[in-house]
Amino acid sequence: MFNKKTFSDFIHKKNKLFTIAVFIVFNILFLTACVNKNTYRTNKEKAFVLTTFTILADLARNVAGDRLLVESITKPGAEIHSYQFTPSDIVKTKGAKLIIENGLGLEAWFSKFITSTGDIPNVKLTEGIKPLLIDGDAYAGKPNPHAWMSPKRAMNYVDKIVDAFIKIDPEGALEYSSNASTYKAKLESLDKELRDSLSSIPKERRFLVTCEGAFTYLARDYGMKEAYLWPVNAESQVTPRRMVNLIKKIQENEVPTIFCESTVSAEAQMEVAKSSGAAFGGTFYVDSLSDLNGPAPTYIELLRHNVRLITEGLSVSAEKK
Secondary structure (H helix, E strand, O other): OOOHHHHHHHHHHHHHHHHHHHHHHHHHHHHHHHHHHHHHHHHHHOEEEEEOOHHHHHHHHHHHOOOEEEEEOOOOOOOOOOOOOOHHHHHHOOOEEEEEEOOOOOOOOHHHHHHOOOOOOEEEOOOOOOOOEOOOOOOOOOEOOOHHHOHHHHHHHHHHHHHHHHHHOHHHHHHHHHHHHHHHHHHHHHHHHHHHHHOOOOHHHOEEEEEEOOOHHHHHHOOOEEEEEEOOHHHOOOOHHHHHHHHHHHHHOOOOEEEEEOOOOOHHHHHHHHHHOOEEEEEEOOOOOOOOOOOOOOHHHHHHHHHHHHHHHHOOOOOOO
């Protein structure tokens, strides 16, 4: 049985334990609130940057690191040339400090889009780059906009991104420059990797046939010839003349394998393959990354995927295909 003293001590200890428990719970709640508040504040205070398509977003994220939030206006798989932007795309720009575009006429919709977004600054990553010109067809003499398809040219994009980020966030200059140097070293390594891979293809078979003429920079920088069904996806009408001309070129050059891109239908190119006797070698990624589970979730993986298909497809002789 409890006497009065024992009962008093019991009550005292119980109250003390209750006080300690309340103190611990209060501190846990307080610390959690501080962490959540700081996390929210950190995310809220980061400058917000938009790009016109997923490949540019990947390049920009490699420069931004954890200092900026970078998002793409278009989703993986979107056809970028003649994209039809929506009111929700305009909403995405609220609070953005910068919008990044490729330029050279790639985003046919962008001039109209930017007039709907207010005074958000934008930068063209191809500004100052000497473009390669489209050869033949209705687009003859116009610049080919797909400069990012060669790692050497993509390094110019990275430099432009650094300059643009420093303008909106001067305090991050050292971080952006350091991130860019690290990423450009990866692109240098990628350039050697692709060069070694493509040089394994016999010279007489280095003829790249695609749906869109998006590989001009890659072909020029790595010693290949190219042919295609249409010059840019904005003009992707398949005409009998284009198909006949491409079939003739494939047969004359004994091209063993041809390809198409992920953002357009490969149906016409399948017909070209059937009529020319070439094999269809698979799907390239050019204007868009794949989703995270696909073969091209990053720019570097995109080029590795494409070059692997090229190497496998063109290393096989026409007789063995």
